[in-house]
Amino acid sequence: MDLAIGNLPDMAPGFYQQRLFREHYVAITRPDHPLLGGAMNAERFAVAHHAVVVPHGTGHSAVEQALVDRGLASRIVLRVQNFLVLPAIVTGTDLIALVPRSAALTLAVNHSLGQLPSPIEVPAFVVRQCWHERFHGDAANQWLRVLVAELFMEGQPADKA
Structure with missing residues (x-):
């Protein structure tokens, strides 16, 4: 390496x-996701189904841990090991995903994605x-x-x- x-x-x-x-997490969705309309809050976020990225050897497990800590483990319906697969997943479903802001900006270059601030605290x-x-x-x-x-x-x- x-x-x-x-x-x-x-x-x-x-x-x-x-x-x-220093980096922080934002939520990505399909552009017409219902969560993009109206005020985003933790309650609306909690009812959504989530995809989480859990690559080995990184600190990105903080997203999954933040969801688990808030009692949202059952809302995690998909785990992937790579951020690059998320646009195909979130644009074709109602799933949302928390990703680093820089990743969201990069992914949005080639994919139509909705983006919103994370309504739950995930450590930067x-x-x-x-x-x-x-x-x-x-x-x-x-x-x-x-x-x-x-x-x-x-x-x-x-x-x-």
Whole structure:
């Protein structure tokens, strides 16, 4: 692995990491979903059926945990491992999904999606770039890390995990 970018809170020893930006979750739906009409609140959100993304090795399990903590485990009707499959799912159903705001914006480029603020609190997270110590001195890897940081970073120097 040359470089990993994402919500990667539990990197093993021997990896460097650099904070890029802070992210929060929003809800995506089909454009004509009934939840888009009227005021969104936790009660309306609670009656919806949910798709959740649970990729392994990331911190995105916070969405599922937030739903479970609010007694909404039975409203989770679909679990997927990838954000990229969500547009096909939510545009063809009444399911809604909580995704990182940047993912919602990216997915909306090629898909007609409704978007609304999350009516329940899901902890924000930090997007980081991570690399193994054996690549730390590699010139090509350094160039790539600088490029990524210039494109996305809010601040903070690299730390070793």
